[in-house]
Amino acid sequence: MARKTKDEAEKTRHAILDAAETVFYARGVSHTSLEEIAAEAGVTRGAVYWHFKDKPELCEAMAQRVFxxxxxxxxxxAAQPSTAPLDDLKKSCTHALNLMARDKRRRQVVSILLLRCEYVDDMLGIMKRNTACKQRMLALSEKLFSRARDLNMLAPRWTPRQAAVATQALMTGLIMGGLEQRQGFGFSTMGVACIEAFFDSLRVD
Amino acid sequence: MARKTKDEAEKTRHAILDAAETVFYARGVSHTSLEEIAAEAGVTRGAVYWHFKDKPELCEAMAQRVFxxxxxxxxxxAAQPSTAPLDDLKKSCTHALNLMARDKRRRQVVSILLLRCEYVDDMLGIMKRNTACKQRMLALSEKLFSRARDLNMLAPRWTPRQAAVATQALMTGLIMGGLEQRQGFGFSTMGVACIEAFFDSLRVD
DNA sequence: TATTATACATTCATTGGTGTATGTAAAGAG
DNA sequence: CTCTTTACATACACCAATGAATGTATAATA
Structure with missing residues (x-):
């Protein structure tokens, strides 16, 4: 086998990650063999084992390619002025939904992580990333809702923490629902509309 | 081997299902062998294959034991008068959350289905049940929200369909969040509070 | 230019898991 | 009281997948 240049090696690495996405999506993470991934990428298992230690590491690398x-x-x-906390939160929600609607790779990877992956043993590491990130997001949005409350912008029926939890749950549910694309609802259309109405209902009347 | 009576056979069947729950929860569906389940149940693989055709069938039987x-x-x-559609929907939501909070088995099985199972091939059948059920629930709640709108009880910023989608998404997210019990929020306390505030915000001001 | 490290392909040994076939002792039917 | 069926246990054959070992031609390096 002719040795590849560094650029070409990087290409095959990404080809393997692309293949992993495709096969993981089609057959589920634990039901796909590294042989299948290698075949899909047009290489052998040797290449896969050269670039990645094992399947969990490959899976994590695949997940790391997307936000x-x-x-x-x-x-x-982080890029928001944060003078109008409710508007900022709403924008970040709709932004995330729109990115999901546009980016096919992101949808596919999130779909793998939510519906085609078992969170035990090795895979727990991958889950930790998402959990930690959700945790920070929850804390941050609770802070923003607190500020909104201080500014008398948050409807009194909502506690800042309740609003934060509900927002996060709503986003999670919208994303899951959007992934069940068969006659489900779209991210941009239905999802954004729900977020808009929801944030309207959070405001003081 | 001494042959068991019918009652005892039914007992071992349930013992196998209990063991499946335990091991599926601990190791994930596709990473557990029928040997592990048999050992946990105190029987051999012969007993498992006697009661169930293969792993997917066993998994489906396990899921069928809970609502x-x-x-x-x-x-x-279905057991509600349906004269106050918003109240009825709210009650059904809080009821579902309270059941999740109380019933450990339900939590464990739902956790398996949401976080420890890959939805491909054989397992798609299990998912279909949940999808179909969510579909019917979505249609029904949209109908109830429509009625609420006709009765002038639904805040005008919400379309009946948007309200139905948001309610379902919120429930899905609350259930998922509740399953990540590590410093997450509880079903009854936080979950119900969010549902209460959410349905308050759906009403006309 | 000689040498070394790289980027794989190929081969191999091992194993864990599956499905089936067979054994068997007691339960239940007549 | 037999005869059949049940409810398993045991044993067997058979992959499919893994991970490591080895081979190898070429880039990179000095």
Whole structure:
């Protein structure tokens, strides 16, 4: 076998990750063999084992290529003025939903992580990332809702923490629902409309 | 081997299902061998293959022993007067959350189905049940929200369909969040509080 | 230019899991 | 009281998948 240049090696690495996405999506993570992934990528298992230690590491690398929805929200919030906390939160939500609607890779990877992956043993590491990120997002949005409450912008029926939890749950549910694309609802259309109405209902009347 | 009486056979069947729950929860569905389940149940693989054709069938039987949250909601709604549609929907939501909080088996099975199971090939059948059930629930709640709108009880910012989708998404997210019990929020306390505030915000001001 | 490290392909040994076939002792039917 | 069926246990054959070992041609390096 002719040795590849560094660029070409990087290409095959990404080809393997692309193949992993495709096969993981089609057959589920634990039901796919590294042989299948290698075949899909047009290489042998040797190449896979060269670039990745084992399947969990490959899976994690695949996941790392995309930003998770909650990471999108955190990033968006960091770039926000934060003078109007409710508007900022709403924008970060709709932004995350729109990214899901646009980016097919993101949808596919999130779909793998939510519906085609078992969170035990090795895979728990992958879950930790999402959990930690959701945790930070929850804390941050609770802070923003607190500020909104201080500014007398949050409807009194909502506790800041309740609003934060509900927002996160709503986003999670919208994303899950959007992934069941068969006659489900779309991210941009239905999802954003729900977020809009929801944030309207959070405001003082 | 001494042959068991019918009652005893039924006992071992349930012992196998109990063992399946335990091991599926601990190791994930596709990473557990029927040998592990048999050992946990105190029998051999012969007993497992006698009662169940293969792993997917065993898994489906395990899932069939509990009502899924959305099935709880549908059942609760069927027993409701339906003169106050918003109240009825709210009650069915809180009822489902309370059942999740109380019933450990239900939590464990739902946790398996949401976090420890890959939905491909054989397992798609199990998912279909939940999908179909969510579909019916969505249609029914949209109808109830329509009625609420006709009665001028639904805040005008919500379309009946949007309200139905948001309610379902919120429930899905609350259930998922409740399953991540590590410093997450509880079903009864936080979950119900969110549902209460949410349904308050759906009403006309 | 000689040498070394790289980027794989190929081969191999091992194993864990599956499905089936067979054994068997007691339960239940007549 | 037999005869059949039940409810398993045991044994067997058979992959499919893994991980490591080895081979190898070429980039990179000095």
């Amino acid at each position: 998770l929805p909650h990471e999108d929200m955190l990033a968006k919030l | 899924l949250p959305h099935e709880d909601m549908l059942a609760k709604l």
